[in-house]
Amino acid sequence: MSEIRNDWTREEIKEIYESPFLDLVYRAATAHRENHDPQEVQVCTLLSVKTGGCPEDCAYCPQAARYHTDVKVHKLLDHDVVMEKAVKAQESGSTRFCMGAAWREVRDNKDFDKVLDMVKGVNSLGMEVCCTLGMLSEEQANKLKEAGLYAYNHNLDTSEEHYEEIITTRNYDDRLDTIKNVRKADISVCSGGIIGLGEGINDRVGMIHTLSTMPQHPESVPVNALVPVEGTPLEDQEKVQIWDMVRMIATARITMPKAMVRLSAGRVRMTYEEQALCFMAGANSIFAGDELLTTPNPEVDADKELFQLLNIKPRASFKDQKQKTPEAVAQ
Ligand code: SAM
Ligand code: DTB
Ligand code: SF4
Secondary structure, eight states: OOOOOSOOOHHHHHHHHTSOHHHHHHHHHHHHHHHSOTTEEEEEEEEEEEBSOBSOOOTTOTTBTTSOOOOOOBOOOOHHHHHHHHHHHHHTTOSEEEEEEOOSBOOSSHHHHHHHHHHHHHHHTTOEEEEEOSBOOHHHHHHHHHHTOOEEEOOOBSOHHHHHHHOOSSOHHHHHHHHHHHHHTTOEEEOOEEEOSSOOHHHHHHHHHHHHTSSSOOSEEEEEEOOOOTTSTTTTOOOOOHHHHHHHHHHHHHHSTTSEEEEOTTGGGSOHHHHHHHHHTTOOEEEESSBSSSSBOOOHHHHHHHHHHTTOEEOOTTHHHHHSOHHHHHO
């Protein structure tokens, strides 16, 4: 049984990432089987509750106000609209509902109160509620926790060294501080990144190093392939090769064996066979629904077919909590 380690070195991670492809997949699949049911994949749904007009300059993002993209900007959605979408997501088999807002950070205003209400509402459906709203203070994280938030997504996106090539309006420490605030509030941490931003192998290794040496690994690690969007500085980036995606997933799986590794953005350009390889290499979660936040995602029926072909069953909600002893849950 592979142990949980928080003392990985960059050299070790690089060696894993660069190991012969089939050895890498075999090792990752072994770690996966030791820690998870390999027939089970978590199905999550995303909803952009506030779209576009973001003051940040993330070079990949269609929602940054400064780039001219086709994104349909809208202010914060109403509670009822969000609840309707959450119910639909649940009916189509999702167990986690993630609400995203194109904010640099959360502000203590009416919109935040509205989001807290949405969190309460979705939680009452019995779904795992996740939010991704930008930077958070400790107090704001506590308020979200009280409202019933299960997880918070805040990606590192790339290595600390490459970060300023991609985003200049905030720094890596800002990201790490928010993750710490989420952890302190006892909210499950979802943090990963994007490949295909023009980064090198050392940047991919660096990002996994930062995640896997946190005192507690994130419970969820999304691996996104860049979805290049017209109008953003990264619109002409080359398509991410499946080999790189699999290497990244496998390396995350080996270094953080208990985490849910999420095959996130980019599935729309992958074949069933390629996605199957990602599951083999340790991915055990996807976003379902024909839209991610603003870009296309595979059709629900296509995902149903894929699950049938691979005999995959969707994971129940709150499984981590249910597996804990009553004493651990009470803590
Ligand atoms: N504004 C908040 C933030 O940046 O944390 C939350 C929303 S933001 C859109 C959530 C994540 O989506 C980003 O951290 C990034 O990893 C991912 N993302 C955004 N645009 C993407 C793209 N074009 N391709 C792949 N991933 C993308
Ligand atoms: C994550 O890592 N990927 C999701 C979720 N967390 C919020 C977002 C992907 C967004 C892709 C671009 C878009 O649809 O706007
Ligand atoms: Fe804004 Fe988030 Fe997009 Fe960056 S990734 S521009 S912070 S919405």
